[in-house]
Amino acid sequence: MTAAPTTADAAPDANVYRCVGSITISRAASTQREIDAAPDPLVLDLSGVEKMDTVGAWVIYRAVRDRGAKIVGAKGDVAALIERAPEFDHPAQVRPEERPGHLRVMEEIGGWVVEAGQTLVGLVSFLGAVLIGFYDVIRHPRRIRWTAVISRFDLVGVRALGIIGLMSFLIGIVVGQQGAVQLEQFGAEIYTINLIGRITVRELGTLMTAIMVAGRSGSAFAAQLGTMKITEEIDAMRTIGVSPIEALVLPRMAAAVIMMPLLAFYAMLMSLLGGGIYVWADLGIPPLTFIQRLQEVTPLRDLWVGLIKAPVFGFIIALTGCFQGMQVEGNSEEVGTRTTNAVVQAIFLVIVIDAVFAVFFSQIGWI
Incomplete structure (x- = not known):
């Protein structure tokens, strides 16, 4: 606490302000008001101070700096804290220093390149760890966690049927409608079936x-593993x-690889159903004609192309989601960041690999 200003034990022309007890943030405002009310010349007697924090030290230092007050009786930690106060008496830069625009652009591009390189190296390293774990499980089949794999079937496959079916059905309608609008100009509406x-x-x-699986299951994998990383469950598993x-990554990857071809085939059927309903309702092509035309214009190798790509896409999605989840460190905010990165990277890699597959199948004549 503080005492009122007094002239006791001071020079005749001095006003002594004796501080007693604590000068902390909780008393800073009242102490500042009392010091401001004390007339000059001012002497601050700190011999009775038992406790002081940085806010209290700043109040005393500011009286010395602005009013030329004298300090007496300071000792121990109180004196040391006041002596360090001038070190922090400099203006703070609220806004960062402006730099030329081209330098900022180059810095951001460089940061993206470095981050992409680090992510690629980490992903390849994680892939190696997954392959080693898969090899160990193959050598010791009893270590396969079938319960975990089956539970991931439900997450990746069964619970995704609704949204994937609806999305594919609508995509079939959209493809049919857009194709019919263009082909109608040439009187070739029947070829809408070829397009679909x-x-x-x-x-x-x-x-x-x-x-859809990347946005749904890939994000779930990253969030689940990231939460386990924060709560130190993964460290506890390593300890025992x-x-x-083997326990967390391989079951998720196995579920994604196995379920993706089934989901892809289901999506194909729903897209064809949506396109068939559209051409029946809008173009007047009956379902039997639609099915017969599909058999004529859609080769079986197109189905194999789609089904061959599906497990590769599932592997990439699960790998990226698990990798980002295992990279979580620090706090819960990191979980959201890594989950977002998992979805973005998975979709990017899926599109890149799809382009590679397109070139490959074209080169071998599957067009």
């Missing part, structure tokens, strides 16, 4: 399913001799 059949079976069925790769 080939583009949904060969490309859109698998690609859109992969994007359980491999997180």
